[in-house]
Amino acid sequence: MLCAAVLTAAGSGTRLGHALPKALVPLAGTPLLVHAARGLAASGVVDAVVVTAPDGHLEEVAALFPGGRVPGSDVPVRVVVGGATRQASVAAGLAALDDVAPGCEAVLVHDAARCLAGPELVRRVVAALEAGHGAVVPGVPVTDTVKRVVDLPGGGARVVETPERSTLRAVQTPQGFSRELLERAHRLGAERADDETRAVSDDAGLVESLGEEVLLVPGEAAALKITTPADLELAERLLSRS
Numbered sequence: 001m002l003c004a005a006v007l008t009a010a011g012s013g014t015r016l017g018h019a020l021p022k023a024l025v026p027l028a029g030t031p032l033l034v035h036a037a038r039g040l041a042a043s044g045v046v047d048a049v050v051v052t053a054p055d056g057h058l059e060e061v062a063a064l065f066p067g068g069r070v071p072g073s074d075v076p077v078r079v080v081v082g083g084a085t086r087q088a089s090v091a092a093g094l095a096a097l098d099d100v101a102p103g104c105e106a107v108l109v110h111d112a113a114r115c116l117a118g119p120e121l122v123r124r125v126v127a128a129l130e131a132g133h134g135a136v137v138p139g140v141p142v143t144d145t146v147k148r149v150v151d152l153p154g155g156g157a158r159v160v161e162t163p164e165r166s167t168l169r170a171v172q173t174p175q176g177f178s179r180e181l182l183e184r185a186h187r188l189g190a191e192r193a194d195d196e197t198r199a200v201s202d203d204a205g206l207v208e209s210l211g212e213e214v215l216l217v218p219g220e221a222a223a224l225k226i227t228t229p230a231d232l233e234l235a236e237r238l239l240s241r242s
């Protein structure tokens with residue numbers, strides 16, 4: 001089964017507050033995006049990668065992949081400009097799949113922000129696709145008690161519900177899909193893609209809205225998302241221990 005990955009890297013990283021777009025921020029001297037691409041390539045089950053670059057940074061991002069390959073591998077890379085939301089960026093990546101992996105049947109969607117996701121996690125997701133599942137997300141149990149709330153007009157919020165914690169999972173990337181299903185989900189959800197208030201925060205959400213089944217497989221602590229400076233410090237520590 002030919003499998004390509006869309007690696008989202010077009011975000012600005014507002015919450016990280018760095019001068020560079022988040023995917024270009026160095027972790028132990030190497031941009032987050034390159035760590036993430038290496039993790040995909042090291043799995044041995046990803047045949048090609050499409051990277052979504054921040055607008056205005058196309059050439060800078062392409063230069064991170066000399067010869068159009070993930071460094072240290074033969075995996076080809078195509079770089080495209082991302083969109084205004086993550087959903088729009090993934091759609092832009094999907095539109096370029098045939099440039100680098102014509103006829104691929106399976107697609108992973110991965111965040112450069114989850115730069116330390118390991119090869120075993122990638123293989124676990126792809127194995128579930130090979131076993132016939134159309135949509136696969138990795139997830140980890142939630143340790144906090146989570147409340148559903150509604151905002152109050154004067155500020156603050158009112159608790160509406162406490163979902164049973166054992167039924168909750170915090171989901172990660174890479175998420176895996178049959179290409180046909182993911183492209184259909186993005187086509188049908190396209191009118192939300194450019195509106196940050198309506199765009200979905202993950203691709204499985206679009207597939208769920210079609211009423212299709214999404215399989216959950218175990219995630220891993222290393223696949224944390226770099227969102228704030230504290231996450232970056234944690235990732236530095238994790239990397240120095242590995």
Ligand SMILES: Nc1ccn([C@@H]2O[C@H](COP(=O)(O)OP(=O)(O)OP(=O)(O)O)[C@@H](O)[C@H]2O)c(=O)n1
Pocket residue numbers: 008009010011012013014015016022023052082083084085086087089090110111112113114225226227
């Ligand atoms: N328009 C966008 C927004 C996000 N992303 C990517 O989606 C992933 C998850 O997004 P997030 O962690 O929220 O990144 P940012 O949007 O950059 O962060 P912030 O919300 O703090 O600005 C990241 O790899 C990011 O580069 C993208 O490709 N295109």
Ligand SMILES: C[C@](O)(CO)[C@H](O)COP(=O)(O)O
Pocket residue numbers: 086111170171172173201202203225
């Ligand atoms: C796709 C994702 O990483 C799964 O947890 C997450 O939803 C991305 O969300 P963000 O708001 O774009 O960081």
